[in-house]
Structure formats: structure tokens, C-alpha cells
Amino acid sequence: MNQTFKNLAQVYKDTLLNNVVPFWSNHSVDEEYGGYFTCLDRQGNVYDTDKFIWLQNRQVWTYSMLYNRLDPREEWLKIAKQGADFLAKNGRDELGNWYFALDRVGQPLIQPYNIFSDCFAAMAFSQYALAAGDENAKEIALQAYNNVLRRQHNPKGKYNKAFPGTRSLKSLAVPMILANLSLEMDWLLESNQLEKILAATVQEVMGDFLDTETGLMYENVTPEGKHLDCFDGRLINPGHGIEAMWFVMDIANRSHDLNLVNQAVDVVLNTLKFSWDKKYQGIYYFMDAQGHPLHQLEWDQKLWWVHLETLVALLMGFNLTGRQECLDWFEKVHNYTWKHFLDDDYGAWFGYLNREGKILLNLKGGKWKGFFHVPRALYLCWQQLETLHLKSK
Template sequence: MNKNLPQLAELYQNTLLQNVIPFWEQHSVDWDYGGYFSCLDRQGNVYDTDKFIWLQNRQVWMFSVFYNCLEQKEDWLTIARHGAEFLAKHGRDSDGNWYFALNRQGEPLVQPYNVFSDCFAAMAFSKYALASGESWAKEVALQAYHNVLRRQDNPKGKYNKAYPGTRSLKTMAVPMILANLTLEMDWLLSGEELETVLDRTVNEVMNDFLDAETGLLYENVTPDGSHLDCFDGRLINPGHGIEAMWFLMDIAHRRNDTQLINQAVDTILNILDFGWDKEYGGIYYFMDIKGHPPQQLEWNQKLWWVHLETLVALLKGYNLTQRKECWQWFERVHDYSWQHFSDKEYGEWFGYCDRRGEVILNLKGGKWKGCFHVPRALYLCWQELKRGQMFT
């Protein structure tokens, strides 16, 4: 493929506007009960009507972003409102914690067993409030955000299965998502609160989870940032690490911190060197730092979100540093992603391939895949490719 920047920008733009957004507009909205269907087969048919809070909130966020950043289309705001009102009515327990799953009618199915539902609620209602001007949505966003801050040191709360005190580990997922979430919330937060949370997340990710010896990000470390020789302690999640680095690049760019930008780019390149499948191509899902068998049996699958977040990170890194390694890796990951995940017949992208790159589930949405990683990455890559034309 010719890596001409205007042509690439057009590819990402057209795929988003003419392919991916229409897929979700047409197939996902539950006009009868509210919210969205996320369990969609290859053609967009609904195969399960349960509603997963992560994906419900992510779709509210996504259509609010379309309205705020692309075009103030009333249809997009209507779809965002349709999800926001359903979630505001059904999404939380009596203590204000967000459930994990509801049935179609909005009755709770799965308890609020971790804090990530609250994270995505804060993101969603922040952007919906910006789009709609609804003051109640601001209140929901701030309540969810402060829930996250309150629970960040014990994100599963009473639902934590680990026996206390024997093997204490913290996960990178919490500070990495707080980094992105806090930037999403910047218009609702005081400057002091914003900078305090950003300082903490950057420090924790880059000092506790980033290993100075290998240049890789560990998924779990002890509370003081040291490593444990066990399944969880050896775990590397390449997609998470790379996604975390573009979150931190956004913070660094906001602060004109070139040292942090370059440190993040170095980390992305280290992860790709470690996590790229040199035989079949693509990025592994899970890896063990010592090369032992991972406990996740799906460790060698190739997932859509891992590759899409990598494309975003590489373009951001290239535009901020002009390092040729970023562009070389972008070309490689771009070719792999469009070859294996893009569905040229029915639209949207497949989510799950085996190690060889063959599609193993032809769903377009499910319990974990919804209207989020594909459209977000297409939009961000399109914007970065437009920006990149300034450097040619």
C-alpha cells in the first residue's frame, strides 16, 4: 500500500464516516428499551440482548465525541442521549456504584465488582454533558469520577477474591485509565485537582510499572513497585502498555514535556520489539517476561484493540518526535491490521484472530467489543495523519 499521507488520512476518515459509524447507527440502538445492543454478528444481527456497562458508556462517549468534534448532527446527539438516559436510570446501585451488566430492560445482572464501569461512566457523561449542555449529566460525571478516585487503591472493593496480605499486587490498568480519564474530564475539574491526579498517574506508571532494566511495562507490581515471580507478577500485556503510553504522551504534550514524550516512545518501541510475533506477524495478547507459559490460554491470539491502539500511539509518537522508527512500525502494524481485522464485505472490524491471523470469531460486537476502539482509533489516526502532513 502506498503510504501517502493524504491517502492514508482519507482511508481512515472514509472508513470511520462511511463504514463504522453507520454500522453502529443502523444495528446497535435499542429504541424499545433504551441503551444499545453490543452483541452483533458479522452482518449486524443481534445475538444477545444483555447490556454491558463498559460498552454502554463507551458508546455514549463515542457518539458525544462525534457530535462535539466532527459535526453537530442531531442524530448523533439523539443516540448519545438515548444511552445516557438509560444509564442514568438503570446503571448504578443505591450507593452510586456502576454495575457491570444489565438485562435488556435495565435490570441488574452483575454486581459493580470493579471500578472500570465508573471510569467509563465518568468519560461518557462528561462528553455527553459537553454535547448536550445538560447540568444533570455533569453531576453524574463528577460523581462517577470521584467514585474512581475513592476506589482506586482497592478497585474491586468487597468483590476482590484475593486473600488479603499474602500476595499484594496493584495493576497498571487503574493509573493508566485515570491518566486518560482525567484529561477527558479537564473541563469539569479544578486546575489543582487535575494536575494532582495527572502527577500521580504519570509517576506511578513510569516509576512503578515501567521496568528500568527491560524498558517494558509490567501489568502488575507490588505496592512499592517491585516484581513477584508468579503468573501475575511476570505478566506483560503489550496492548495495555502501548495504550498507556499514548495516554501519557497526551499529558506530556499538554505540558511540553519532551523528556516524557521520548521516554514513552522508547517504551512503545521496546514493547513492540518484545511483543511482535516474528513468525506470523501481529502483536501477542499476553506474554510472560521470562518466557514461561502464560496462564491466559488466549495469550497468542491477535486482538483488534491491541493493534488499533498501537496505530494511534505510533502516529502520536511520530508527530511529536519525527522518529523514523515510529513510522516504520506504523507501516507494519497498519498493513497487518487492515489485512486481518477490516471486514470489506459487511463493514466494521473483526475482533479476534488466532496466532496465524485467521478470524476465529466473526462477531462485530460482544461482551468486550463495542462501539469504541475501532471508531476512536480511526478518528484519532485520521487526525494525526492530517497533522502529519505538516511535516512532509
């Protein structure tokens, strides 16, 4: 087993540094206008030049993170700066809210209709400020973070299409991302502020969204944490639920709360048992808690980020608890993921498979897929496997 952890760590490391990072460094940087191209076909050719704020900020974060945590390569810092400068100039409206999309030169295309652009801006500029020692970036990070705190209970604000008062639902996405974001902002926040926010987000995620009967994480609940019998109220998003659980494990590990770690591991394992496709393998994109038909027509697709976040959660869970079921599931998900998503011919990873596991979209990046989930997961899995290798000596 010791040799297995060592060999696997090398696989994740090599794929990150010699496959994924070079693909995006070579193909995504817009040298003329700044920022990044994310709409890349299989070979890395650009097929659309619009710039989506989530993905722009995520790419700044990833290159800055690699610079800070792995190796201070000037090339990585230069690419991070390329995006940070473009975003600082063009990314926000006059009130400081972050747009959803810009055209290639930086003119706004889509209004700042929810807070997730602000979340990723705070993550990006916090990590970039740490890498570059940039005071302006630090101010941008804090302004974006305060935006998120201010708008967290009404994330879409004036852009909310729902009629007020009839069917009020809150989304798991907000507290789960706030938990991870707050950890990212750790070095910029007062200690008591960070601990207060982390405690509140964990309480909300594990208290309101976790269904104690099924052990599953619901995507939407009422403001009081109750279920509603409707499409959105029955929705299970396996990838979100599992990703949220490794955020919770990360927080629980800070305070040595093994009970909370085990509770999060239970949710991961329950979710996998519920959402694993027993006929074709892989994890479904969406599920209905009661087995009813879903309105998301893509419900049975197999997505890259869902599987990658699951690998992170399973390794973290095994590392923190030693529970064999985590390792058994890791082997199963690892085998499926590496067989179906990695492109040995042109580099980088495919993102979208149909239920049978065949490539659905022949792209490496688009409106929703950029340089984030793949490199982050490869890095985190590599680190977890290195730790497991050292522990098993």
C-alpha cells in the first residue's frame, strides 16, 4: 500500500505539472488584451473570446496558489498578474459588484446578477496579493469578500426572478462557498471574525441542508431548513454535496473535531451510494431525492468536476479517519475518472460525458469549465497521497 500511495502521488503530480498546467499556459493567455481565453477546443484552439468572471478569477487564483504553495515560478506569477490586472480594470461595476461576463477587450456583457463572481474575485485577489505582495489586490479582495457577506442572504438582489414570499428557498451553494472562501481569506481576516463565520457556515450546512433520515445533502431548503415537495426542493446535487463535505472536513480538522469529520465522511459515502450509476459507472450530475423525473435534462451526464471533487473528499476522509470504505470508493472513482476524462493525445481533461461514459462535448474549456477544478484537485490529491505515503512508512 505504501508503494501504491507513492506511485499514485507521482501520477497526480506529473499530470498536473507536465500535462494540465502546460496546456492552459500555452493556450489560454490573451497576450493582446489581458485575461484568459477559456473556450478551448480539444487541441487548445480558441473558439469563443468572451471572458467569464468566474473562470477569469479562478485562473488567477490557481496560478497564484501554485506559486504560493508549490513553487514560486516567475512564469506562474506573470500569468496570474495578466488576469489580475485585466480584472482590476474591467471586472466591476461602479458599485463594486463583479460582472458575470465581459467581451474580449473587457466591456461588460452580463450584469452582476449573483455573488459568485464576487466570491471568486475575493479568492483570486487574496491569493494573488499573497503571491505578489500587492496592497491594491488586498483591498480588492476584502471589498469583494465584504460584498459577499453583505449579500449572502439575498445573493441575486434585484436580479432575482422569483416572486417574493411564495416559495422561499436558500441554496447550499452560498454557505458552502462562503466556508471555503473564508479559509482562503484567513490571512486577511481577524481571527475571531474567521472563526465566527466558519462556525456559522458549518452549522447552516450540517444543520439545515443535511437530511438526517437519508444522510444526503439537499441543494435547496426553506430559510428554516425544511424540505419543500417541488423540483428544486427535492434536488440532490452530488458534486456540490461532496465538495461541501471536504470543505467541512478541512474546517473540522483545524479544531481537531473528529466527530464532525466523520459526519462529513458519512455524507460523502451516503451520497456515492445514492448517486453512483450501477449500470455504466460514474456519478450522476443531478438526482431527485424521491426518484421523480428531474427538470434538468442533463441530469444523467457525468461531469469532470463532480468526480474530481469526490477524489479529494475520499482521500481527505481516509487520511483523517482511516476508514477503509473511503479508500475502496477512491479506487473505484479514480479508475473511472482517469479512464474517461484524461486526454492522452492532446493534454488536459475533457469535461462532459454522456451517461454511458462517451465524450459529449469535445472541448477542454468553455463557459463553465476553466483552469480550476482539475489543477486544484490534482494538487490536493497529490498532497494527500504524499501524506499517506509518509504515514504508511
